[in-house]
Amino acid sequence: MSGGEDRLKGLLYDATVWIGGPGGGGRPAPDLWGSGFFIAPGRILTCAHVLAEAPPGVWRGEPKISVVYPVRPEENGGRREATVTARLLYCLPEHDPAGRFDRGSWPLPDLAVIGLDEEVEHPCVWLSDLSTPPGGASGRLEYRGFRIDGGKVRARSGACAVEGTDEPYGVRLGIEGGEIKAGLSGGPVADLGRGAVVAVVKARSNNSDGGTSVQITALRELRSPGRAGQPYQELIRSHDRWHWAVHQRDRDVARTWTGEQSKLPNSSSDWRPEDRVEALGLLAELPDAPDSGTVLSLVEKACPGQFELRMPPPVSWRDGAGLLYDPVRKSETEAVLGYLLRVAGSVHELAPTAALTLQDWALERAGSLPEHVRSEIGRLAVVRERVGVAAGRGGAERRAEPETPVEGHTAAPDPNPPSGEGTSALRDEPVPETGAGPWTGRADADPAAPPATEAAVVVLELRDDWWLENHYHWTVRLVGPTGDAELVDAGEDLAVTDLVDPPQSLLDGLSRSFLRADVGDYAAPLEVLVPRKLFDLPFDAWRVNGPTTHESGPLGLVRPVSIVDQWPHGPDPSEVPRATRGTLRPLTADPSARMVQLLDAHKASPAPDVVLFHCGPVHGGPAGTALSHALDAGFTTLVWYRAHATPQEREQVTEEVRRMIDRLRTPAEVAAAVMALRADHAAGSTPHDWARHLAVLHHEPGRRPATADLLDTP
Template sequence: MATPQGRTPGDRARYAQLLDHAGRATVGLRPAPGAAAPRMWGSGVFIAPGWVLTCAHVLAAGDGRRRETGPDGVVGVAFGGRVAAARPAYDLSRPAPEAAPGAARADLALLRLLDPEPRHPCAWLSDQPATLLEDAYIFRGHDRSGGEAAGEEGDGARGGAAWPGARAERDAPASPVDAFIAVRFGARDARGLQFGSDVRVAPGASGGPLIDCDRGEVVGIVKGRHLQDHVGLAVPVTALRGLGPEHLVAGAEGLGPDPYHALMSLHDRWHWAGQELGRATGPTWFDAQHAIMAGRGRLWGIQERLQALDLLARLPAPRDPLVVEAAVGEALERGERPAAWALRTWRDGHGALYQGSDPYTELRTFVHYLRIVAQLAADEVRDEPGEAAAAVRAQAVRLAEFVQAKAVVLQPQDRRRIGPVRRRPRSVLVEFEPLFYDEGAAELFNWSVSEGYGQGQWLRVDVQESAGGVPFEQAREQVLRQLGGRLLRADGAAGPGARVRLEVAVPEGRWHTAAGQWEVAASARRTARLRPVGPGRAVILRDQGRREQVDPAWWQRWQGLRTAPALQALRVGPREGAGARLGACAESVWRLLETAGEGALPALCHSVADGFGRDAVGVALDTGFPAGLWPARGHGEERDCDAVCEEFHRGVRELLEGSGGVARLPELVRQLRAKAAEAAEEGTHWARDLVLLYDDPEDPIPPLFTDRPQLSPG
């Protein structure tokens, strides 16, 4: 005999393991434990440890009033032959008092078990919106219940079938499969998901799961049957994306400022933990899914999804839902909004990628999306200190490693395309590479421009390379002609109101480069005015000789500066009078720099273009100093220090004493430049051409952009 909707007993047997898990995860809702003659109100389903999802109307009587509950609103959750105490925690059916008229509501509620210890199964909630399907089942309902939902029936009818969670309380329990009824899911509109059935929906079905057996997922929560057109209705589980702190029930213990992210993280991590080696549990929901979906030829299967969602659950929530939509749009290779539903978390973005495409394209899309997420998550905490930020960086690395493992089967052109993920740049690097010819030949340069994303990750966006090179001044003019537009584009990619840092890497002999006074186009207009770059954005100088290899002295000095309770200016200058060279006091300068304390920062008032100043900077770099300060036009060796020098050193001391740490120096120097440029504050003119060497070994400049040997031409 055929089952409802023409299914055969063999079809039902195929889903027996899945429906068994669904039955054990489905609960009955009733008065608090110990209540006399309790009546079942409806159903619910475990979706995370200690958390039950149901319809909000199940917790209300037929006249809309709250059910009779125990002290503090305690209700009973019946499962596995026992009744546990729980309390309503979130109600999505009522918008917050401050919500705008017409704010979205959902007939959903969440209950939290008061005892967090009892073991119970959890259903798998789909990460994607429900589509048209035939292999769908709903829980039949309880044989004892009461109450009705307004405009619907389902909780108030009599008759019905056994409830799987109550099998231990029944004399003649039904099988798990018999506890579910096959339905045909046919549409989705403002009322929710619509389904029909040849069999009347029994009482107590409200709040139970609507299961898409083809995917092995819960896609909705059953509401009941509409009285006018007699279609069954369910709330899509994607409506949970509207969950916010405003839905917290008064007096309840919540999930923090982002309850939806917290809840789904608990859900996804629980399912991944169920597959750990050595666990004493039996078959899991994933095992049932795998039995149904194995052998379909998917390159991105349920095992990849299981691990990916666990890794995403360990990351912080995205700072803005628009970031998720942008990442999905990029992975799908289109810029528009990816779908007509809201995407709030990285999990939601994952669910938006199922496009019914061929297995290879689907794999490529998921790999691309997860690579973007790993980079975005790392970028958010790139410069943050502390254990929490370090943990996020570690989780981002785990996700990136997972992505790399899945990307090995991609075609070479796809690996190349996905490699330079579009991210939020934090800096633009201009690098001048000297070409070394025979002694006495003119000094010539090539140059490049890169966007930086932190931790030594760079994407070159412009390169000027020739066998002969050009003089430094010409190379600088070539850079400046296009630098304004490049900075504006990086600002736009970094986010609203952002001003990325300009970093300039120069070789020895060019440490006096006053990049903060460079003038670049102020807009993208063809006739845009030129404006100094330094007052509007942080500008730092980097040593072109330091690259991906970090020597111990450099690293130790940097760590010392980062952890020092305060920074101190270390005045570096010759002990003799005018005309003194480093050769006359080499040992004293070397000893001064090598024995300096952790918070010391070299400060020179001498010119660093040549002579003593140039040699002293070289010693500072050789002894590991990652930062230093000097004027671009310091005084030469023909004169001794004077009142101008004293003003400079006093200003540097005050700057460092109130800096709050080395990480803030680029912005503080920018502020000084801005004040000096506007003459807004007396005594800041010394900072107009201030140069800040700021060489972060945790973010080394990229390898040389040419593999061409540095040989004499011809």
């Protein structure tokens, strides 16, 4: 083991704690629940099952947890440990008050975040920013925790190796000649080759040595849909601020994680640990990343193809930077700096000073790159006037807007406190060549502006089971702007009765897709590709309760939902000119021609800009026959009222839908218009409660939906 790895073990041990009940630290027979470790000032990460047998008050957030942490003997009357009270802040998954989760079978992610009740000095571990499963850059990992031995709590550590993964977050550990003892759960697992904590000890294996752990990326599940201030982003921002401040303060007088990482054989000579800690510290001064779609969009523009399906979607700006290790066809420095500048441009209007500081640091850091690369990176700057930033080991002058710290955190002192304000002038001409850097690029194209709405669509397909009647296989796909489809999740043996209240696995697949597809205010539409007999099911009434800010109600209330017939209609895509694929003609100028009754539709001339309407179910009978004829004739869009209606109700709904259609420009807007009607009713601004019974079918001529590939058994 290298000296750098050995010193990193010391830093890891200093941040590891043990957790017990009230007063557990001073009892003759210590009450050890499990282990944990500091990840941010005043914040400890552990396993949720460590608290499984805690008194009920712990689950209500009462300060009934004791944390025993290491201290210097000379600062604590000769004692090497001190005790502080704490309380539970977050739990993954949420605590089950019915008691279905027990200590031995707590489901993944099995994580909990504990907050101290008072400010104390303590170190923090460095959390990996990689999105890939841990492998051990040096061929081994190091675990740390506590167990009871001879009636006393004693530390235990050792080497282990990754033996496999259990998606989405489980990691199997092999420990030669050992096992995960009781009490070690919640302790850190570090990759000493990279100098980062990559997992949390969870349990020992049955009938074998070794055990299991939880990837640190599972922390990204800490999200609060529709609320300001995201728990995970607050935690990771506090983590990065602490490490940047400590590195500035202590790098010449004490060991720091960044300093030791720079001595490792695996340390990059391109994008150095010192670069990373400073860049992440600057990102920590920005407002929260709005959603995973925005982060992924900026990463894709900085270096296409970095994200892989096996990775959990990024949540914070830090996660995006962590996707840029080993970039394709670029140096790591070029890729990360391009990402940082795009991030700065995307938040400039919200936080101009912090964005300018990040931008100026990135431009200064690019000074060592080849001239043509510097020129390309310079074009990403979005402001003309510069904030004075000193590059290199002296650090950057921090000029970020003040932000409210995470409640209860003990912030490390900032070596360079704020001093002055920057400018928010938009760049409209090349930056003149000055001593600050040779930037000659233009920003006419404004590449660092907030990402434009991406036309990503989530497609759910339900396909008949070949053997079981009224059973279905399902797939969830993400379709990008170019039409490329990516399989996100799949399942089988789904009964038709399950489609009213779908299984959690299907909803989770939709949730992961929306997490990646939603960008800012853009909520990705859902297309449901189904056989005709399922047309009248209320897919828009499903609740995903996912992690994005849009999941605040039924799907049809927060995003456009439309049905697509599984049976293809219209011309073959190869017969449609490429320039016209996916386009729609404006609706006809004559409003009366924009909607006709479904039963008469097959008698009308084919017209892709006519929206059909029907009052009643359409999955079969005369309405189903008329619908088939209409689609075969070239009609593309149908709105129907699923519920049975009286003649008076039918007349009213028909007139209301006609008014809605009259305000639209293309049939592609119908699903969004129906969603808006539902949202208006939910907000109490309109009496359109009947809109919850509306359904929309829409398909674009020449476009084949993204279907599953079926394989015959050989």
